[in-house]
Amino acid sequence: DAGVTQSPTHLIKTRGQQVTLRCSPKSGHDTVSWYQQALGQGPQFIFQYYEEEERQRGNFPDRFSGHQFPNYSSELNVNALLLGDSALYLCASSASTSGGADTQYFGPGTRLTVL
Amino acid sequence: AQSVTQLGSHVSVSEGALVLLRCNYSSSVPPYLFWYVQYPNQGLQLLLKYTSAATLVKGINGFEAEFKKSETSFHLTKPSAHMSDAAEYFCAVSSRGNNRLAFGKGNQVVVIP
Secondary structure (H helix, E strand, O other): OOOOOEEEOOEEEEOOOOOOEEEOOOOOOOOOEEEOOOOOOOOOEEEEEEOOEEEEEEOOOOOEEEOOOOOOOEEEOOOOOHHHHOOEEEEEEEOOOOOOOOEEEEEOOEEEEEO | OOOOOOOOOOOEEEEOEEEOOOOOOEOOOOOEEEEEEEEOOOOOEEEEEOOOOOEEEEEHOOOOOEEEEEHHHHHHHHHHHOHHHEEEEEEEEEEEOOOEEEEEEOOOEEEEE
């Protein structure tokens, strides 16, 4: 079992650019959540996808958008990058079984640096 | 809204000594509580979780946590610290029907030989 995988590992962009991050969930999982972890902070929930629809969203602007594909993999897109978007972006997958008690399995993250 | 509070960003513990990391939660509904560990340049790994069954939860690597509703706490302990326990530890909360996790700011654990 490959677990949750994310690509790329690292990314450097400049202000105003757009970025796409990718995530493949753990085998058997149908729900993907995205988190932003700024340096020295805990992860913050961005949004969650289930059945190719955004099911929940945290307090992030519309510049952050996502997509889930039929194979359950997911993308996170960020437009008009700001310096403050520099962070580790974590993808987590889970099986939608016990609503709330599901264990979320995290990938290694994508380190985004905005210059 | 659910939230957790972790006090003391850095915790130093001697090898072989007790590890105690404190977590207090705020939730308007019965919570689910989690402890995750993050090693440098890695994602988060689940240590243990509380889902309203036994209040004393045992996890991996010798860690355990006790849910105390009266104190709104879910503190993490390990009787004897090992060098490999040096990492960052996060407490998180979610609730029934809503599995978005709300994390604390984390505790960076340093183990002193």
